[in-house]
Amino acid sequence: MSADPAVITSADVASLPPRKRWWETALRELRRAPITAKFGLLAVVTYMLCGVFAPWVAPYPENELVGPLYAPWGGQFLLGTDQLGRDMLSRLVFGARNTIGIAVLTTAVSFFLGGMLGLLATVLGGWVDQLLGRAVDVLMAIPQLIFALVLLSIVGPSMINLILIIAVLDSTRVFRLTRAVAMNVVVLDFVEAAKLQGEKLGWIMAREILPNILPPLAAEFGLRFCFVFLTISALSFLGLGIQPPTADWGSMVRENATLINYGNITPLLPAGAIALLTVAVNFVVDWFLHKTSGLKE
């Protein structure tokens, strides 16, 4: 202890309780999380592990014809086989990789595009803002699925076309949100200071504004992912999205749909997998929003 209380010595600092590591805080928050959020996180992590380790988890390869057509559940094939004799369980596992992977990629492209344009519109303002704003208005005047159908009829269904089309259409919503939240930050003094300092546009966008709008954008990422995921699944179900023989949940429902008429619930499995993931992500996002907005019970 030093004699003068105003002087802080290294001994004082050392006697303080050690600063919490970020993961300690995270762990504590996790333990306090509501049951829905825990369930959501558990589901999301399970899906991710399934997707990443698909070749090791799945008992059979993705596209190999291993048994008779429409084999029943149980025995050699736990969940039976599909319309070509491929193992249903394996395709469900690989579907986690393909369907979720494509949706995540699409959402990422959409956020990159929408976020960048949104920041650009706020920082530059003026005619750039007007032009981008009106363009987004027009794009949003048509239902997304209908617009996607029109574009797909012209360029033809393929993986890359699908990702680009959905990403561009969805980036309109990201643009609106980014612009709305960034507008509150761009008027603050530190942004003005950075401008006067002569910082470049990219620096102001990425280092001054972006860190301050990250929490709402992160929550929006979850919600946009759900929306993109459902849109892509719907398109795949209609036969216009992810094309065979790729294992994908939307197409799997379509391919095995006739089984429903015999009271067989196999086609409900991939559909249920989609529903469960979206519900889980919604739970996690709700909890995250609650945490970051600083709301108390």
Place this chain on the structure above:
Amino acid sequence: MNALLRMVLKRLGLGVITLFVVSLIIFSAVTMLPGDFTKAMLGQSATPDTVAAWQKEVGLDRPPVERYIHWIGGVVRGDFGVSFASKGGQQRTVVSLIAPRLENTFFLASFAAIIAVPLALVLGLLAALYRYSLYDRIVNLLALTAVSSPEFFLAYILMLFLAVKFPIFYSLGTVSATTPLDERLLRAALPALTLVLVIVAQMMRMTRAAVINLLSSPYIEMARLKGASPRDIVLHHALPNAWAPIATVIALNLAYLIVGVVVVEVVFVYPGIGQLMVDAVSKRDIPVVQGCAIIFAATYILLNLLADIVSIATNPRLLHPR
């Protein structure tokens, strides 16, 4: 009333302009995007001569601006052009394909809306009045599940239970122009029920949020402090101001029906315009796709316009902007 009329006309004008721009986009996308739909229509083995002849036949050889003017002129008069699928002398106009199906879709959508709107409003209002009760929690959880599920998941669950396990309804929605009304209702029941589930969930959540938002405003607190009965507060204080948000909720969800209808029609093989559009997209029959898209877009814009007009008309503050 004069201000109201002016506002409605202004909004209508804006809607027409939006629709015009949308038609421009839908049309020009064909010219601007790379697409080998000629090959898709005629097959990979088509010689340049056959391609050129076919392009001349359907009018693709003319400059885009001329084609657009010709097309939009036709659309305004109710002529959407000729389907790519028409061969030789046998012409199949887009209108002849769309018209009967549009009627079916309209029937299905109205069927769903008539059930869904009152149901959702009552459920949402109750959830808002008894918020944080057990009822509120359960209804919210169910609504979240329904909103998060793909339409085809709900559709197949309904089909499994209400058509296969307990054969009450039909699993196929095959109707034709000659089907009598009672039979038609029975066959359209499952597609309509699926749509009801989807939009009731959405609409209920939005109604709940709108009403809670309203009930937390200071003037409701004032009425409560004055000692007004709960019934009075809801009917005389809250409801007059609730029309605008509720009308918006209804219109937005009816617009959402448009998207839902596409998937649901395909699941139940219901001969509507959504299924026609999906078929046309996979066949790359672009005039049909464009025709359907314009109809969908026009309905969507019109419904959003309606929501705008109702919310402005019921709110004097919006009617006289400063």
